[in-house]
Amino acid sequence: MLQIIRSPQVFDVVVIGSGAGGGTAVKVLTDRGLNVALLEAGPMLHPGKDFKEHVLPWEVDHRGAGAHAEMYFGRTHWFGYWQAPNGFWEIPGEPYTVAPGSQFRWFRSRIVGGRTNHYGRISLRFADYDFQPEDGLSDPWPVTYEEMSPWYDKAEGFIGVTGTKEGLRTAPDGVFLPPVPPRVHEILIQRACKKLNIPCIPSRKAMLTKPLNGRPACHYCGQCGRGCIGGSAYSSAQAQVFPAMKSGRLTVITNAMARELIANDAGKVTAVSYVDKATRSEKQVRCKAVVVAGSTCESARLLLNSKSPRFPGGIANGSDMVGRNLTDSVGYALGGRIPALDGMPRYNSDGIEGMHVYIPWWLYGDKHKNFPRGYHIELGGGFHMPELGSFRGQCSHYEGYGQKLKDKIYEEYGASIGFSGRGEMIPNKKTWCEIDPQVVDQWGIPVLRFHFGWSDAEYNMVRHMEETFSSIIETLGGRVTRDLADPHRAISEGGTIIHEAGTVRMGNDPKTSVLNKYCQAHEVKNLFVADAAPFVSQPDKNVTLSIVAFSWRASEYLAEEMRKGNV
Amino acid sequence: MSEQTRREMFCGIAAAMLSGTLLPAQQAEHIHHAVAEARANGKYAPKALTAHEYATLEHLSEIIIPGSAAAGAPAFIDFLCSVCDDMKDIFTGGIGWLDEQMGHRYQVAGFVDARPEQQTAMLDLIAYRKNASPELNPGIHFFDWARRMVVDGYYTSAAGFKEVGYMGNQGLSHFSVPQEPLQYALKRCPV
Structure with missing residues (x-):
């Protein structure tokens, strides 16, 4: 018989996952005086050692190509050598499957801080109509913007978000740090947008333009995606987990892959069973309550794998909604070269990584467009640190060699701009995940099988993105660097924007939802979910800020219910 | 130091x-x-290429991007050849093809032994896709790789950063945009 090592201690709460949701939960719960254990499937993060923030390419023999030149042969399973240690598209020994006819890729992080170590830090509030859709094409959330607004205030006030008050319904204002001034190409894009009647406003990003909560202000090196050693860019590891460890009330258990939530006869979670990856042994940590925040799809997988006579379809899954309602953002990108920028005098354009201004959705309620929901636009450009592949376009376009090629590269360095659309996918019946009946991972944990399909709502949106991006580029006198494409091929592959949401959705009706408005399971009062799994829909506003806000609210509610003896 | x-x-x-x-x-x-x-x-000692292959690569590198050999582009390429067989095959195969072609056309032992004008005459054929033909395609394919890798090696060196004028990777107390590039772009911009 398998020997299971049980913790002698009963923690008030076990939190599973250390990203934006789990990090926020451990901060709030330890602040409230609770004893918390945090399970993370990957190793501890050591920013000073793990982040390559200021490393220059020639300090590494392969210059960023990977130890076996993987980059040149499309064999990378990561975002690139320089990026923060973060996660992978494929993890040896931890497969997932995709149903025939579907395409889906699943990015998984395995490290303290999860995806927050590298993400773009775009921090956008959902709008009133995102929570209560007026078109009836997706279900309403069990909360309103008015209810969530104070939690967004807390989230922004704590993690630190740049921005300006704009009074737009599509991009509600928040508690903002000063914005970063626009770069030259961004000023040009703002001019084009003004002519086209499109708003282009200061970015809302979780980067500190002033010191906050012991974290230093940004030093504008532009390498946020590599991980910020000082912690000026928000990462749950640095902003929440590390400070919570200092409280003495947090026990972090790394390399712990959660297998199952153990429930008693009364239907309450009493322990979390996990694999200690270092020793390949089976362990249990006992608790009074659990917060699951392993990322949208991992959280669904854990619930579905927690079967018992009382919960034959997985814990808290009487509604059969766990795994359903999966969405990712609609992604589409287009670039162009702007002759006005050719040969521009050089300046240090690093700033904060990514854009200093962005385009929020601007056509809400417009009756002429042929798709229902909206998108926002992220901008790129500037004099980036040269890296492998930076001048592939010039090599390919001009060919040749010698001083002529060198001159072209000098002239066109920094003269290209790029646009990425991030749009709302409407939940559909073709898109969901379930437990694969045949495949298990290296520890014997059944894996997920994905089903994914876009609809015309998304394809038509991609066409509109293409027209918009082209019109901005052309207004600036630029040339689009690629032919217009068929939206069916140009749309991002499901999962690749890494904004999965919705697999453990919240709602007022236990028959059609798993969680109540506080992210508490209808059927299991001491089970909460605090990543993007509870989200009812996928608004055109990146999910991280909302994960922090919802996790904060769920954690405060849990602490209060425990204090009252209700959990 | x-x-x-x-x-x-x-x-x-x-x-x-x-x-x-x-x-x-x-x-x-x-x-x-x-x-x-x-x-x-x-002085870099090649790990993957023979002395002859490496000398040819250095020579080719200098023609593709002047200054790239001293900036370490050939060493970067040889290093990748030493850790990736696919990369090594591209370069040993390409250099072998080039030597054979030069011998055939100019009766020389290899590319580096030919006169400069013979070398550029050969490169002018394989540096452009428009010259694609069954005879030249292996050379065009190789030159695309060589150009790409030399450019990568050069512009990810200190000399390449300086050449292109990258001014970042600094610690700043605040971010601002100077007037000179801004006025330059605004004057040239149609809006």
Whole structure:
């Protein structure tokens, strides 16, 4: 018989996952005086050692190509050598499957801080109509913007978000740090947008333009995606987990892959069973309550794998909604070269990584467009640190060699701009995940099988993105660097924007939802979910800020219910 | 800089990183230069290519991007050849093809033995896709790789950063945009 090592201690709460949701939960719960254990499937993060923030390419023999030149042969399973240690598209020994006819890729992080170590830090509030859709094409959330607004205030006030008050319904204002001034190409894009009647406003990003909560202000090196050693860019590891460890009330258990939530006869979670990856042994940590925040799809997988006579379809899954309602953002990108920028005098354009201004959705309620929901636009450009592949376009376009090629590269360095659309996918019946009946991972944990399909709502949106991006580029006198494409091929592959949401959705009706408005399971009062799994829909506003806000609210509610003896 | 000083500086950087403090940009700059200097001073010994292949690569590199050999582009390519067989095949195969072609056309032992005008005549054929033909395609394919890799190797070196004018990777207390590039772009912009 398998020997299971049980913790002698009963923690008030076990939190599973250390990203934006789990990090926020451990901060709030330890602040409230609770004893918390945090399970993370990957190793501890050591920013000073793990982040390559200021490393220059020639300090590494392969210059960023990977130890076996993987980059040149499309064999990378990561975002690139320089990026923060973060996660992978494929993890040896931890497969997932995709149903025939579907395409889906699943990015998984395995490290303290999860995806927050590298993400773009775009921090956008959902709008009133995102929570209560007026078109009836997706279900309403069990909360309103008015209810969530104070939690967004807390989230922004704590993690630190740049921005300006704009009074737009599509991009509600928040508690903002000063914005970063626009770069030259961004000023040009703002001019084009003004002519086209499109708003282009200061970015809302979780980067500190002033010191906050012991974290230093940004030093504008532009390498946020590599991980910020000082912690000026928000990462749950640095902003929440590390400070919570200092409280003495947090026990972090790394390399712990959660297998199952153990429930008693009364239907309450009493322990979390996990694999200690270092020793390949089976362990249990006992608790009074659990917060699951392993990322949208991992959280669904854990619930579905927690079967018992009382919960034959997985814990808290009487509604059969766990795994359903999966969405990712609609992604589409287009670039162009702007002759006005050719040969521009050089300046240090690093700033904060990514854009200093962005385009929020601007056509809400417009009756002429042929798709229902909206998108926002992220901008790129500037004099980036040269890296492998930076001048592939010039090599390919001009060919040749010698001083002529060198001159072209000098002239066109920094003269290209790029646009990425991030749009709302409407939940559909073709898109969901379930437990694969045949495949298990290296520890014997059944894996997920994905089903994914876009609809015309998304394809038509991609066409509109293409027209918009082209019109901005052309207004600036630029040339689009690629032919217009068929939206069916140009749309991002499901999962690749890494904004999965919705697999453990919240709602007022236990028959059609798993969680109540506080992210508490209808059927299991001491089970909460605090990543993007509870989200009812996928608004055109990146999910991280909302994960922090919802996790904060769920954690405060849990602490209060425990204090009252209700959990 | 002495080995001792350099070691002390690296210890300093490691300590600064472990304690989570930020390195003054000037000090970081100093260390980057020290590393580059150490690399540049030692003559690179090829790990994957033969002496002849490496000499050919160095020569080709200089023609593709003047200054790239001293900036370490050939060493970068040879290093990748030593850790990736697919890369090695591209370069040993390409150099072999080039030598064979030069021998055939000009009765020389190899590319480096030909006269400069013979070398450029050959490269002018394989540097452009428009010249695609069954005879030249292996050379065009190779030259695309060689150009791409030399450009990558050069522009990810200190010399390449300087050539293209990259001014970032600094620690700043605030971000601002100078007037000169802004006025330059605004004057040329149609809106």
